[in-house]
Amino acid sequence: MVTSPGNLTRIRRVVPNVPNLSTNLPAAIERKLDAGAALAISISGGKDSQAMALALVALHRERGWKGEVFAIHADLGRIEWPESAAHVERIAELAGIELVVVRRKDGRDMLDHWRARGDRMRSQGKQARPWSDSKNRFCTSDMKRDPIDAYLRRFTNVVCAVGIRAQESAGRAKQPEWATRRIDNSVRSALTWHPILAWTITDVLAQCGHSWWDMRQRQLAYADGRTAQALDGWALHPAYVYGNDRLSCQFCVLGSLNDLRNGAQHRPELLAELVGMEREYGFTFKTDRSLASLAQAA
Numbered sequence: 001m002v003t004s005p006g007n008l009t010r011i012r013r014v015v016p017n018v019p020n021l022s023t024n025l026p027a028a029i030e031r032k033l034d035a036g037a038a039l040a041i042s043i044s045g046g047k048d049s050q051a052m053a054l055a056l057v058a059l060h061r062e063r064g065w066k067g068e069v070f071a072i073h074a075d076l077g078r079i080e081w082p083e084s085a086a087h088v089e090r091i092a093e094l095a096g097i098e099l100v101v102v103r104r105k106d107g108r109d110m111l112d113h114w115r116a117r118g119d120r121m122r123s124q125g126k127q128a129r130p131w132s133d134s135k136n137r138f139c140t141s142d143m144k145r146d147p148i149d150a151y152l153r154r155f156t157n158v159v160c161a162v163g164i165r166a167q168e169s170a171g172r173a174k175q176p177e178w179a180t181r182r183i184d185n186s187v188r189s190a191l192t193w194h195p196i197l198a199w200t201i202t203d204v205l206a207q208c209g210h211s212w213w214d215m216r217q218r219q220l221a222y223a224d225g226r227t228a229q230a231l232d233g234w235a236l237h238p239a240y241v242y243g244n245d246r247l248s249c250q251f252c253v254l255g256s257l258n259d260l261r262n263g264a265q266h267r268p269e270l271l272a273e274l275v276g277m278e279r280e281y282g283f284t285f286k287t288d289r290s291l292a293s294l295a296q297a298a
Contacts, residue, residue: 018203018207019198019203021059021195022059022063026177026178029177029178029191034065035157036066037067037157037159038067038155038158039056039070040070040161041056041057041161042072042161043071043072043091043092043099044073044163045073045080045084045247046163046237046247047205047236047237048163048164048196048199048204049162051163051203051205051207052163053092053163054094054207055196056069056161057096067157070099071092072100072101072102072151072152072160073099073101073102074101074102074103074145074148075102075109076139076144077103077110078270079110079111079249079251081249081263084247085101088101100151102147102151103147104142104143104146105147109143110139110143113138114130114131114277115277117138118130118281127282130277130281131253131283131286133253133254152190153183155188156189158190158191159193160191161193161195162192162194163194163195163196165197165198165199165204167200167201172197175197177194178191178194179191179192180192209235215240215241218230218234218241222242222243239262244258245258250263250266251264251274253286257289260291264291271294271295274291275290278292279292
């Protein structure tokens with residue numbers, strides 16, 4: 001599924017077997033897919049959605065399901081890592097399925113959306129953050145969920161797989177294996193499925209042909225300036241080799257300090273634009289931290 005990592009072949013370790021999704025297939029999901037439901041695999045470009053896509057396509061073929069199967073990606077525009085667009089295409093290519101890319105109908109990307117919100121709040125005389133945050137995740141609702149649901153409405157029977165894992169956070173650990181999607185109604189059956197909810201990070205990396213140890217060696221090689229060697233044969237998004245803990249937007253309002261610093265290092269021009277927006281609207285990017293502090297430390 002992936003190529004050998006060239007000069008890093010000697011430091012690769014054998015990865016363990018990954019869980020078999022077929023053994024824990026929820027009955028409700030199985031009935032839908034047996035009945036010919038379309039399977040939409042939501043991919044962000046991160047390791048979890050990549051592992052899920054590869055595992056689900058294999059399961060789809062193993063079970064002989066007749067419904068359409070495809071990957072779907074919500075493009076947030078300039079705030080994403082520049083490599084993300086090409087990487088989601090590569091995931092779909094590796095899985096052997098079509099990739100559908102969706103965006104907001106009005107054409108605005110995430111930066112446009114933040115600016116529009118900031119301008120609107122200011123024109124109304126309101127002191128409100130233009131940015132998304134943990135309580136107002138319109139980056140998820142307006143930029144991802146809504147465009148994806150708009151596309152899924154063309155199906156009368158659809159299952160949308162989302163690659164969240166319980167190990168990631170307490171909130172995600174409380175998520176069900178599956179749920180009725182909000183576009184479900186009397187003429188359309190639409191479910192959300194979390195097929196890798198019980199997977200560990202080791203399972204995810206193994207599904208993609210890598211391991212923690214392998215990833216760490218590549219990060220060290222990259223930090224040492226051996227970029228080509230670090231990325232040779234790497235099947236996941238390059239941001240992990242650059243040092244990211246997770247893959248989201250290059251600057252994420254919920255991102256760790258490590259990932260924000262990494263984004264700042266790799267894209268100083270975007271950092272400068274966001275710092276300018278902090279000054280313009282009077283609110284820090286994160287509720288507890290200004291991106292200006294990263295710019296000063298750079």
